[in-house]
Amino acid sequence: MSQADAPVALDIDQLSVVFDTPDGSLAAVNDFSLAIRRGECVGVVGESGAGKSQSFLAVMGLLAANARVSGQARLGTESLIGRDVAELNRFRGVKLSMIFQDPMTSLTPHMTVGEQIAESIIHHLGSSAEAARARALALLEQVQVTDAPRRLDQYPHELSGGMRQRVMIAIALACDPEVLIADEPTTALDVTIQAQILALLATLKRERGMAMALITHDLGVVAGIADRVAVMYAGRVVELGTVHEVLKAPKHPYTAALLASMPRIDDAGTGPLPAIGGQPPNPRRLPSGCAFGPRCAYADDACRAERPSLIGPSSIEGTRSVACHHPLDGTRHAREST
């Protein structure tokens, strides 16, 4: 069964997140729709404030108390939005797991690694303590923690950052989830350890057939393991397509500009980088029309007048969606287009 016809594991539909603040309401995510199939990894990329983390915190029911969520997210046939904590806890950590950027603050400092992995196995699967410990050991070995039997009885502070992130992944996998949400899982790690963790996530996805959302600001990270990519800007998806489509022939000027502005390790160029001018917009004062308009080389009156909606694959070609009045023709490579 190819990925394209695999059943949808997580279906996010028209999700919006608004925060009520003393200074008025703030729209963090607007009309976010994404279906992730079994065995598929979708990279969700964007800069700080683009709404990538908030979208998935909404799916997990982990948003701050002043957030209002509308739209829908379904795990199989179960709806996730608007459920109370007890109901959500039937899925969270079981069918739906999440790992975070900072592996130190996400682990409990006063429990051993073994206890923290076993906790969810005992709670959700009703295993005995011995069975849970055996499974914890097996999980640590699966995520390639060295010297796993000794690690079971160690505390988080005794482990390196890379080892802690492996423990986080082991906890997330403890109940064999259908969906894994990884929020900047390698951002706090050294580049050599990042490569190890990404290789591990790619293996786990392949072997377990999990659906995975990989949230990152690094287009290089998604290039290695994602099948599809959603690019977000100012709370909206501006481009969605296969990793080849989006990274090799971007249609949205923001995607192209982001790719061109990244210095690459395999680029011997020494001249100035084609930087994107200006700043990401303040979500309280979004420009009229296209939010990227003020920083876009192609923007015209139409872009300032009307916000382009995300035009789906049926209107363009293949599997691609783009929200732009003047999409690039997609045949040029990003670095040549500047």
Next chain:
Amino acid sequence: MTEPLLQLRDLRVWFPVGEGLFRAKRNLRAVDGIDLQVAPGEALGIVGESGCGKSTLARAILRLVRSSGGQILWLGRPIEGWSTARVRPLRRDMQIVFQDPLASLDPRMTVGEIVAEPLRVHARDLSRAERRERVVDMLARVGLPADVVNRYPHEFSGGQCQRIGIARAMVLRPKLLVCDEPVSALDVSIQAQIVNLLQDLKRDFGMTILFVSHNLAVVRRLCDRVLVLYLGKPMELASTDLLYSQPRHPYTQGLLAAVPVPDPDLQPQRLGGALGGELPSPLAPPSGCVFRTRCAHAVAACAAAAPQLQPVEGGHEVACDRWRDIGPYGATP
């Protein structure tokens, strides 16, 4: 060659740790035997993983941490033993830009006061008007309008705060600018703006840059030469061209291979070649070559003696006894 701006001879920074009633004193060798010459106008990158000693090395050069041994020669004069008071006038010529753009600016000072402070300390003969003019000029140079002088750091984004930090460091026109991870906290689209700004400043003022970074792609873009550190020791030193096109040290090769490229045709294979293992404890570094525990090419001899930097060609130096067998691209032995 013109006289080096800066020379390091066997520079060491050791931190005593773990001293207790029943425990012997041990030394954490953060920087352990660095020899280096930096020419005026050169941009030297210092790279390596967290804990390799790159920031400590930069701070030792600025005399922000005390070195434990070896020499620091500034324009030919050894300054490592100088008192703080004696070093202070030199600071006019050596400035630093830090990683966290907001945390490195005093929240209670206006941008104008922040950028003027180095002038108040080091250029006391300037009148208020002259000082203001220099501040506004420098702010314009880093891309900020004159009206920012009366505003406070919290009103600015990370990228703008980093411009303010660069203006503060540059307002004295230092000979040496140390940049400690200056773009690591910034968003991708802002990183490129700051990299371009540093390139412009280097070209226009002819200053020397020490660029400490774990971001090897940014270093390739900005630096003329690169020093690779591992557990406080030099692994490889080469021109940027040679280091990136023909890396000789297995550590450099592994480090370069680990950097992701945004190309789905290349990146999945690159992941497979990731360097294994983790940094050993700096309190118990491996004997001999400190990198040998993660090195695919290590042989028994590597545990016996620590390899010294040895010449390859054209100023390219590598601290590996097996570099001739390994080849420039990390082919298997």
